[in-house]
Amino acid sequence: MSLRKFITNKTTAALAVLLTVFANTSAFAQEAAAGAAAAPKVDMGEVYKSVIFYTLIFLAVCVFIAIIGKAIKVYELSREAQGKPIGINWNGVHASLFALFLVLGLYGVYWEYTVHGSMLLPDAASEHGKKIDEMFNLTLIITTIVFIATHILLFGFAYIYKYSAKRKAYYYPHNNTIEKIWTIVPALVLTVLVLMGFLTWRSIFFKVEDPNNKPLQIEVTSEQFKWSIRYPGADGIVGKKNYKLTTASNTLGIDFKDLNSRDDEMADEMVIPVGKPVKLILNSKDVIHSFYMPHFRVQLNTVPGMQTIFEFTPTKTTRQMQEETNDPNFKFLFYCAKICGSGHYNMQKDVRVVSEAEYKTWIAEQKTYLNDDLRKQFNLPVAPAPAKPAAEGDSSATDSAAVKGNQMALNK
Numbered sequence: 171m172s173l174r175k176f177i178t179n180k181t182t183a184a185l186a187v188l189l190t191v192f193a194n195t196s197a198f199a200q201e202a203a204a205g206a207a208a209a210p211k212v213d214m215g216e217v218y219k220s221v222i223f224y225t226l227i228f229l230a231v232c233v234f235i236a237i238i239g240k241a242i243k244v245y246e247l248s249r250e251a252q253g254k255p256i257g258i259n260w261n262g263v264h265a266s267l268f269a270l271f272l273v274l275g276l277y278g279v280y281w282e283y284t285v286h287g288s289m290l291l292p293d294a295a296s297e298h299g300k301k302i303d304e305m306f307n308l309t310l311i312i313t314t315i316v317f318i319a320t321h322i323l324l325f326g327f328a329y330i331y332k333y334s335a336k337r338k339a340y341y342y343p344h345n346n347t348i349e350k351i352w353t354i355v356p357a358l359v360l361t362v363l364v365l366m367g368f369l370t371w372r373s374i375f376f377k378v379e380d381p382n383n384k385p386l387q388i389e390v391t392s393e394q395f396k397w398s399i400r401y402p403g404a405d406g407i408v409g410k411k412n413y414k415l416t417t418a419s420n421t422l423g424i425d426f427k428d429l430n431s432r433d434d435e436m437a438d439e440m441v442i443p444v445g446k447p448v449k450l451i452l453n454s455k456d457v458i459h460s461f462y463m464p465h466f467r468v469q470l471n472t473v474p475g476m477q478t479i480f481e482f483t484p485t486k487t488t489r490q491m492q493e494e495t496n497d498p499n500f501k502f503l504f505y506c507a508k509i510c511g512s513g514h515y516n517m518q519k520d521v522r523v524v525s526e527a528e529y530k531t532w533i534a535e536q537k538t539y540l541n542d543d544l545r546k547q548f549n550l551p552v553a554p555a556p557a558k559p560a561a562e563g564d565s566s567a568t569d570s571a572a573v574k575g576n577q578m579a580l581n582k
């Protein structure tokens with residue numbers, strides 16, 4: 171066989187496709203195996219068995235179709251040899267397949283919308299989330315109408331105007347009116363959608379702060395592969411950080427020289443009061459992660475070396491959501507939505523939305539992060555100064571701490 175024949179040969183082509191598919195899957199498998207090397211061994215036997223099973227089924231179907239095709243070819247050739255007209259009306263077959271594809275496809279769309287549609291997230295649990303849902307729904311309605319209309323036209327025309335010996339194609343090269351309609355209508359629709367998106371974005375990211383309803387600051391730091399949550403303490407301000415101060419006991423590199431840091435608290439879960447604005451201060455210690463709170467329609471990258479900020483107001487408590495979804499185990503969560511490494515799947519934490527009173531009780535129980543070890547590191551007095559009048563203080567540092575302690579006492 172000459173090289174040219176070898177390259178154009180169908181069997182060679184089929185083998186090449188199979189080889190490429192196999193090479194790709196095994197490359198992915200190797201990568202996954204490398205990533206999972208540290209993780210406990212997972213028995214992949216069943217998975218490989220099922221891959222081989224479906225490959226065999228696929229090959230069997232291909233062989234079956236090829237046999238049918240060859241049989242039809244033989245039938246047609248024998249009719250041709252006998253001088254009879256071709257037995258199968260291929261134009262009719264193809265047109266009917268188009269019509270069938272349209273019907274099955276539309277049923278598939280209906281199935282997707284009802285079966286998978288009911289698995290979508292529940293209604294947004296935040297103020298801005300409602301606007302995002304409205305935009306999502308409007309976009310979905312418009313694109314669905316266009317999708318169904320264009321597909322009925324596409325496959326319907328292929329069926330209705332299939333080849334017929336009795337009919338001659340009508341030459342129709344251009345129509346300005348149609349051109350205008352299908353340019354202006356999509357332009358208008360897209361303008362409305364883009365403007366809505368722009369205004370919604372602005373309303374979410376450019377908020378005017380209400381001095382009577384200041385947002386609760388919470389700092390969230392991502393790293394491979396966990397989240398750290400820092401609350402601001404009584405002063406309501408999350409203190410400064412500096413990566414150069416990172417040590418085994420001060421893993422976030424909190425700068426305790428900054429007075430705002432001294433009363434900061436670390437939490438294992440995010441607890442937020444319902445109806446109050448929350449200002450998330452996001453950053454990362456290593457790679458880019460993505461802070462994702464699907465029920466609140468919040469998602470923003472956490473980037474090493476910079477802060478990103480997202481402000482939102484939760485509108486439903488966890489308990490309310492448990493009632494609404496009829497699931498007593500329902501939990502709000504936040505995740506990492508950026509594939510950041512082998513432990514990415516495990517990056518999630520609970521979010522509990524509670525009443526204002528429950529929040530106050532919870533926050534009062536949280537301990538400050540600054541402990542004796544850290545005090546030594548930062549040359550701060552080890553025994554915390556008890557709340558006493560500022561006049562009796564000795565050094566400036568303890569002075570401010572005492573003032574702060576008094577403020578805390580007053581706040582309570």
Ligand SMILES: [Cu+2]
Nearest residue numbers: 459506510517
């Ligand atoms: Cu991540």
